[in-house]
Amino acid sequence: MTPQESTIETKPLVAGIDLGGTAVNVTLLDHTGEFLIHDLFEHPARSVEGPAICLQQIIDGLQAAMTQVGRRKEEISAIGLDTPGPATADGVLSKQGSTNFIHPDWAGFDIRGNLEQLLGIPVHYLNDGNAAAVWGHNSIFGNQPEKTSVSAIIGTGLGGGIVHQGCVVAGSRGFGGELGHVLIPTALLCEMIPELKSHRSLCNCGRVGDLESLCSLTAIRKSLLPHFLQNYRNHELASLDPSKAAIRVRGLAVAGDEMCQAIFRVQARALGLFFDQMINTFDPDALIIGGGAIETEKSFQQWFINEVRQGMPTQREEQQDIVIEIMPNGDTAGARGAAIEAQRVLISSH
Numbered sequence: 001m002t003p004q005e006s007t008i009e010t011k012p013l014v015a016g017i018d019l020g021g022t023a024v025n026v027t028l029l030d031h032t033g034e035f036l037i038h039d040l041f042e043h044p045a046r047s048v049e050g051p052a053i054c055l056q057q058i059i060d061g062l063q064a065a066m067t068q069v070g071r072r073k074e075e076i077s078a079i080g081l082d083t084p085g086p087a088t089a090d091g092v093l094s095k096q097g098s099t100n101f102i103h104p105d106w107a108g109f110d111i112r113g114n115l116e117q118l119l120g121i122p123v124h125y126l127n128d129g130n131a132a133a134v135w136g137h138n139s140i141f142g143n144q145p146e147k148t149s150v151s152a153i154i155g156t157g158l159g160g161g162i163v164h165q166g167c168v169v170a171g172s173r174g175f176g177g178e179l180g181h182v183l184i185p186t187a188l189l190c191e192m193i194p195e196l197k198s199h200r201s202l203c204n205c206g207r208v209g210d211l212e213s214l215c216s217l218t219a220i221r222k223s224l225l226p227h228f229l230q231n232y233r234n235h236e237l238a239s240l241d242p243s244k245a246a247i248r249v250r251g252l253a254v255a256g257d258e259m260c261q262a263i264f265r266v267q268a269r270a271l272g273l274f275f276d277q278m279i280n281t282f283d284p285d286a287l288i289i290g291g292g293a294i295e296t297e298k299s300f301q302q303w304f305i306n307e308v309r310q311g312m313p314t315q316r317e318e319q320q321d322i323v324i325e326i327m328p329n330g331d332t333a334g335a336r337g338a339a340i341e342a343q344r345v346l347i348s349s350h
């Protein structure tokens with residue numbers, strides 16, 4: 001037995017830590033691929049108070065999770081960490097900051113390196129979209145190395161990732177799988193949905209007509225809802241504050257509201273056009289949809305998938321059976337994916 005093999009056999013436990021805006025979500029993955037924490041395990045993140053306080057919150061959250069399952073920190077072989085971007089592939093946060101890291105000390109902060117130093121345990125970094133994509137892929141294919149999937153996570157923005165033959169495409173600069181900012185052929189979208197002709201969808205990144213600008217909660221709030229309300233002036237959402245109204249669109253769409261379903265149809269068809277680009281780029285085994293937008297009844301999920309398919313131009317016969325799946329356990333996806341990736345990297349490095 002080599003010293004490395006000895007390390008794996010005696011210290012097989014891996015932790016996954018998903019740092020969001022307000023909470024740290026922790027999970028633990030053992031050497032058999034079983035998650036020792038089945039539900040959401042959250043600890044306050046306090047990220048607005050800066051990195052020193054937030055990193056201590058992460059360590060406290062990890063300790064609390066270990067205590068819950070009766071394991072010790074010393075048993076952890078590696079940690080998978082994910083955060084919202086933008087960040088480098090190695091976990092150095094953008095100098096320009098982001099909505100989740102507004103305290104000035106976060107600018108250019110090496111969150112991966114600092115956490116690794118504090119804990120004395122190897123830390124592997126992914127952005128949150130890529131971590132969720134690893135979970136989505138693994139939930140369907142396990143660790144089959146030859147499989148390829150594309151995951152789109154519809155939340156406040158649109159994140160996601162590509163797992164190509166078992167490996168997540170993090171990219172050379174950390175921007176792999178920035179699916180939200182891929183441009184959509186909006187002329188085709190307007191052919192399918194004529195009401196969109198006078199609509200201009202501007203993304204926070206500055207692009208017009210990218211996926212996030214058409215398929216996200218932000219897209220609903222900033223442009224889709226105001227646009228559709230022009231034709232539904234007496235709609236119950238017309239008198240509400242836009243951010244409150246946007247959150248209610250999904251529930252009303254599920255209940256059969258015509259305008260809200262039309263808004264979800266735009267999102268689904270845009271996603272269909274995007275998936276078509278991915279099919280022609282990666283020839284994947286599965287397309288996966290996750291995020292708050294579709295964490296609802298099965299019948300609505302199926303309606304949404306059907307709309308996505310209708311948004312896709314005709315596929316080659318050989319590619320017509322590419323499955324579209326809904327990502328399970330959405331709220332723990334980041335932590336689970338980060339843990340799976342950390343374990344995969346640990347094992348493949350030995």
Ligand SMILES: [Zn+2]
Nearest residue numbers: 181203205210
């Ligand atoms: Zn964008």
